[in-house]
Amino acid sequence: MTTKKVIVIGAGVGGLVTAVQLAARGFQVQVVERASTPGGKMREVAIGPHRIDAGPTVFTMRWILEDVFADAGAALTDYLSLEPLEIIARHAWSEHERLDLFAxxxxxxxxxxxxxxxxxxxxxxxxxxxxxxxxxxxxxxxxxxxxxxxxxxxxxxxxxxxxxxxxxxxxxxxxxxxxxxxxxxxxxxxxxxxxxxxxxxxxxxxxxxxxxxxxxxxGVWSVIGGMHQIALALAKLARGLGATIEYDREATEILTARGGASGVRFADGEVSGADAVVVNADPAALASGRLGEGIRKAVRPLAPNSRSMSAMTWCLRAETEGFPLARHNVFFGRDYASEFADIFRHARLPRDGTVYVCAQDRACGEPRTTPGAERLFLLLNAPSRGDRQAFDAAEIKQCEQRVFSHLENRGLRIHRSPESTQVTTPTEFDRLFPATGGALYGAATHGWRTPFTRPASRTRIPRLYLAGGGAHPGAGVPMAAISGRLAAASLIEDLRSC
Structure with a gap:
């Protein structure tokens, strides 16, 4: 049979897993990514020479990726070094109320x-x-x-x-x-x-x-070198199987012919034909017309009030004192109901929100022996309104003051400086992941029906498929990887029947 060509738009975990699965089965695979590195939401931020994970920080269900690598004739441990965590997470409600969950x-x-x-x-x-x-x-x-x-x-x-x-x-x-x-x-x-x-x-x-x-x-593992190593490992595996990956290459239109997807037009005007196209982006990018008016009907549009949460995040290097940080730490507020009412009902930053802190230079909960600054990633859940209302400097500053006061009230003091801190708001997340308003998980999983309404691998347009956290089975690194496998399996089945 003539070798089939597939274009994968997006080099996030879902797109890379799709590329690996297809390339391992003899397909000609072209991956295009508008960013300069792979990973999608699994991104890094640079603070001087230091790299900080600024997306997913928890690695679970390692057997999913082990299966992906085994399917391609490889071993995950030949590409990644993993360290099991003794403490899953450390939780605090005040300076004296603390609880660890253990492996x-x-x-x-x-x-x-x-x-x-x-x-x-x-x-x-x-x-x-x-x-x-x-x-x-x-x-x-x-x-x-x-x-x-x-x-x-x-x-x-x-x-x-x-x-x-x-x-x-x-x-x-x-x-x-x-x-x-x-x-x-x-x-x-x-x-x-x-x-x-x-x-x-x-x-x-x-x-x-x-x-x-x-x-x-x-099991929960830390990835030596950071979570971004997962994306780099998948990209290396895909290239080793013959797939091409082109960075800084933006797809602007998915082309159709004979009633189905037939290729991609790029920002520079070049057109590349294909037997099928896989989109590793939020499904909202299709429904909004950002990848062509002709494919708006591929998925149902998602109402803004059905979006999942966005976030305010801080990546920084700073010295800390007081609270004995583990790798994963959660600092709760007192009124959980008001936190989610603020986000989903009032579409505002929570006034007493839970703050997650990933201390990326710590592993198994042992006291840190190296003095000086350490790499930190802080996350506060936020409404996904980045496409409708920008957060001004005053609002960001007020939020920041609440967050760091919240941590101090629970015993953690962070000695930060503006030059060693990078803030990302829902507006920036909307720019990074268009048509989402900054939503980081696709549709919110509210009510028993919503898991069944999340878009599946096959879209309404033949030979056009979805992979990623916005598609079934949902958000998170393992789920995105499963979505990539499902997209590849659907595509193979359909093209074989042609």
Whole structure:
């Protein structure tokens, strides 16, 4: 059969995994990326000579990437060095209220018992068992499935699995489900935060997101050299299989012929033909016409009020004192409901928001032995209105003052300077990821129906496919990788039937 050519627009994790899968099967693959490096949202920021991860910072479900590399005849460990974390995350509510979650489940149970009492420890044990059951029910039937639907999900579960399917409580919010296991509101906050992993509110996200707790219990790793190494490794693997990757190359229009995608026009006017096109960008870029008026109908448009969250982030090098930072740290506010009401109902920066701090020079929670400045990434969840309302200097300054005062009130003092700090707002995220308003996770996962409405690999236009966190199965590095595999599988099936 004549070698088929595929153009992949975007070199994020989803696009790179698609390229690897196709190139390993003999397709001619051309990846084009408008940025100067791979990774998409898995980006780095430079503070002088220092590189700071400014996107995803948590690496879980390593077996997904192990499978991707194995499919291509390679080994993940030949490309990446990974270090398992003993402490999954350190959490604080005040200078004296702290709780660590550990990779070892029994240590976490003991820690929760010391923190909240024996009943909370028993609740956590039951919660872990339920989270495992939810994950095992949905892993093959939903997460890895093409174009899931409620009926399809029930069909894949079979008669024997219907009982387990009824038990995953998709109609209850995550916050409501957590109340069955924890009476301490701080623990409901902690485990409710998993909804933010897909840019959503725990008060509106379905209870099935408890499965994230099980995923983290299977291991969290730090990537030596930073998360950006994952993108570099995938790009290297794709090139080794024969794919070409062109950086600083912007696609401006997807061309169609014979009723389907037929090529791409670039910003310089050049046209490249293809048998199929894969878009590794937010689906909103298609629906907005940014890749051509002729493909607006490829996906349904997403209303701005259905977007996931954006963020305010700070990348900096600074000396710290007080709080004993682990690699991943979460500093909670007191009123969780008001935080998400601010973001989703009032479309404003939260007045008492949770602040995440990734201390990227720390690994297993041991005290830092090297004095001086360290690399920090701070994140505050924010509304995705970067395309409608810019954040002015005064608003950013006020937000910054609240964030660093919030940290000081919980024991962490950061001695920062403007020249060693880079701030990114939803406006910048909208510029980096067009048509999103700065939303970082595609559509918000609110209500039981939304997981089934997220765009699938196949679009409404033949030979045009989607990969990335905005497509099924959702946001996050492992989910984006699965989306890349699903896009490649759909494309191969369709072209073979032509």
């Amino acid at each position: 070892e489940r029994e240590r976490t149970i003991e820690a929760i018992g010391d923190f909240g009492g024996a009943a909370e420890a028993r609740g956590y044990r039951a919660y872990c068992d339920k989270a495992q059951s939810v994950y095992e029910t949905l892993e093959g039937t939903f997460i890895r499935a093409q174009r899931p639907s409620p009926l399809g999900l029930m069909g894949r579960c079979g008669v024997s699995g219907l009982g387990r399917l009824r038990g995953i409580k998709p109609y209850d919010s995550l916050w409501r489900v957590l109340g069955d296991y924890f009476k301490d509101p701080r623990l409901r906050q902690l485990f409710g935060r998993y909804a933010t992993y897909c840019g959503s509110s725990p008060f509106e996200a379905p209870g099935t997101l408890m499965l994230i707790a099980h995923v983290e219990q299977q």
